[in-house]
Amino acid sequence: MTSVVFVHGTGVRIESYEKSFTRVSRGMTKARPDAEMVRCYWGDTCGASLGMDGASIPVRDRNRGVLDEPPADDxxxxxxxxxxxxxxxxxxxxxxxxxxxxxxxxxxxxxxxxxxxxxxxxxxxxxxxxxxxxxxxxxxxxxxxxxxxxxxxxxxxxxxxxxxxxxxxxxxxxxxxxxxxxxxxxxxxxxxxxxxxxxxxxxxxxxxxxxxxxxxxxxxxxxxxxxxxxxxxxxxxxxxxxxxxxxxxxLTGKAVPATGDILRYQARGTELRSRVADTVRNTRAAAPDRPVVLIAHSLGGIACVDLLAMEPSLKVDLLVTVGSQAPFLYEMDALTGLRRGEPLPDSFPRWLNVYDDRDLLGFVASKVFPGRAEDHRVDTRQPFPWSHSAYFAHRKLYDWLGKELP
Structure with missing residues (x-):
C-alpha cells in the first residue's frame, strides 16, 4: 500500500477539509484502491482569524469608477x-x-x-x-x-x-x-x-x-x-x-481565512510546516515500509516545498502540488525555504506540479526547477476563482495520479 497525506490550501476550515478529504479519498480509491489516505488539517491552530473583531477595517463610501470593457472572447x-x-x-x-x-x-x-x-x-x-x-x-x-x-x-x-x-x-x-x-x-x-x-x-x-x-x-x-x-x-x-x-x-471578515492564512504563513510558517512534518513522521512510523506521498493544494503546496527544502532528513517519496504558488514565490525570491538561484537539495523527492491555465493561483514549476519538477496541465473548464477549487472534482486528475503514485 501507499500512504497519501492530503494537505489543504488557504482558507479551509474543518468542515470544508472533511468534505475535500472525502472527495479526494473517493477519487483516489477508484484510481488506486491500495492507497491509504491520511489527514493533515492545519486550519485550526495555523490558520488566520481576526483577533480584535475587525477593529482595523475602515468602512466608507466612494463614487463608482469607470471600468474598461472586459474581453469576452472566451x-x-x-x-x-x-x-x-x-x-x-x-x-x-x-x-x-x-x-x-x-x-x-x-x-x-x-x-x-x-x-x-x-x-x-x-x-x-x-x-x-x-x-x-x-x-x-x-x-x-x-x-x-x-x-x-x-x-x-x-x-x-x-x-x-x-x-x-x-x-x-x-x-x-x-x-x-x-x-x-x-x-x-x-x-x-x-x-x-x-x-x-x-x-x-x-x-x-x-x-x-x-x-x-x-x-x-x-x-x-x-x-x-x-x-x-x-x-x-x-x-x-x-x-x-x-x-x-x-x-x-x-467582505473582509469573510476573506480573512483565505488571504489571512497566506499572510500568517509568511510570518508564522513554522507552525504549519511542523504540522505537516509531524504527520509525515507519524505516517512513516505507523507503516515504515510504505511509500509516503504528499498531495498539497495551494498554500499547502508552498508549505510542503519549503519543508522539504529545509528538512533533508524528512523522507517523502513523492510530492504532488496542485494549484500552487511555490514556483512563483521562488521566482520572486519570496520562498521561505529556498532563495532564488539556489537548487533544490538532493534529498528533495520527485515533484509533480498540477495546474490549470484558468487558475490564476496555479503556476508552472518545470521552467523554474528544470529537471527537478514535472508539470501536468489539467482543464477543469471552470472560470476563476472556481477553477482553483475544481481540481479535486476533475476525474481525469485521479486517472493520472493513479499511474504516478509509487
Whole structure:
C-alpha cells in the first residue's frame, strides 16, 4: 500500500477539509484502491482569524469608477457571468426578443408564452438525469426558481427551441449557487467544467424533448454569448465593486481565512510546516515500509516545498502540488525555504506540479526547477476563482495520479 497525506490550501476550515478529504479519498480509491489516505488539517491552530473583531477595517463610501470593457472572447467568460448572476443571459435574451418585435403581442384569453414555458420548466421530470450527489438535492428548487424568473420576463416569445440551452445554463448556475450557499466554507464548490456542460446538455435535451424544437433555430447563441459575457460582466463588476467598498467590513471578515492564512504563513510558517512534518513522521512510523506521498493544494503546496527544502532528513517519496504558488514565490525570491538561484537539495523527492491555465493561483514549476519538477496541465473548464477549487472534482486528475503514485 501507499500512504497519501492530503494537505489543504488557504482558507479551509474543518468542515470544508472533511468534505475535500472525502472527495479526494473517493477519487483516489477508484484510481488506486491500495492507497491509504491520511489527514493533515492545519486550519485550526495555523490558520488566520481576526483577533480584535475587525477593529482595523475602515468602512466608507466612494463614487463608482469607470471600468474598461472586459474581453469576452472566451466562453468561460459567460460562466463567470452566470456564476455571478444566473439570470443575466435569459434577461438579456428576453429584452432583445421584446425589442425585436418577435412576440405575438397581447391576445385576450391567451397565456403569455413565457408563462407557458415557465410552467413546463417548473414541472420538468428529473428522473434519469445524471447529476452528482452534491448537486442533486438542489435541482427541483433551481427549476422552480428559474421558472419564477421566466414568469417575470417581458411579454414576447421564447421562440421555438430557442431558450432550451439558455434555460439549461440558468438552471445549472442556480443549482451551483444553491449547493455553494449550503457549504459553510469560503471556497467555491469544486465542479468540473466537463461535468457542468454535460449536465447543461442533458437539461437542454430534456427541455427540447418535452417542449418541442431544438437549438438549431438559435444558432446565434455562441456569438451572442461573447457579447453578453462582455456587457453583463462589465455591469456586474461595476456594481460589485461599489458594493465591495460599501460592505467592506463584512467582505473582509469573510476573506480573512483565505488571504489571512497566506499572510500568517509568511510570518508564522513554522507552525504549519511542523504540522505537516509531524504527520509525515507519524505516517512513516505507523507503516515504515510504505511509500509516503504528499498531495498539497495551494498554500499547502508552498508549505510542503519549503519543508522539504529545509528538512533533508524528512523522507517523502513523492510530492504532488496542485494549484500552487511555490514556483512563483521562488521566482520572486519570496520562498521561505529556498532563495532564488539556489537548487533544490538532493534529498528533495520527485515533484509533480498540477495546474490549470484558468487558475490564476496555479503556476508552472518545470521552467523554474528544470529537471527537478514535472508539470501536468489539467482543464477543469471552470472560470476563476472556481477553477482553483475544481481540481479535486476533475476525474481525469485521479486517472493520472493513479499511474504516478509509487
Amino acid at each position: 466562453p468561460t467568460a459567460l460562466w463567470a457571468v452566470l456564476l455571478a448572476e444566473p439570470f443575466a443571459e435569459l434577461r438579456a435574451y428576453a429584452a432583445e426578443t421584446e425589442a425585436g418585435g418577435t412576440g405575438a403581442g397581447f391576445v385576450p384569453g391567451r397565456r403569455d408564452p413565457w408563462e407557458v414555458f415557465a410552467e413546463s420548466v417548473r414541472t420538468l421530470p428529473t428522473d434519469g438525469l445524471e447529476v452528482s450527489p452534491e448537486l442533486a438535492p438542489y435541482l427541483h428548487r433551481a427549476l422552480d426558481r428559474v421558472a419564477s424568473e421566466l414568469d417575470l420576463l417581458p411579454a414576447g416569445s421564447p421562440r421555438d427551441g430557442g431558450v432550451n440551452t439558455l434555460t439549461a445554463r440558468a438552471v445549472t448556475a442556480v443549482v451551483l449557487h444553491l449547493a455553494d450557499d449550503a457549504e459553510e466554507d469560503s471556497d467555491p464548490l469544486p465542479v468540473d467544467g466537463d461535468d457542468r456542460d454535460a449536465f447543461v446538455e442533458q437539461l437542454a435535451e430534456r427541455f427540447a424533448g418535452l417542449l418541442g424544437g431544438t437549438d438549431r433555430a438559435f444558432g446565434r447563441v455562441g456569438t451572442s454569448a461573447k457579447w453578453l459575457g462582455g456587457q453583463a460582466l462589465q455591469s456586474l463588476l461595476w456594481d460589485h465593486s461599489e458594493l465591495a467598498v460599501r460592505y467592506r467590513r463584512g
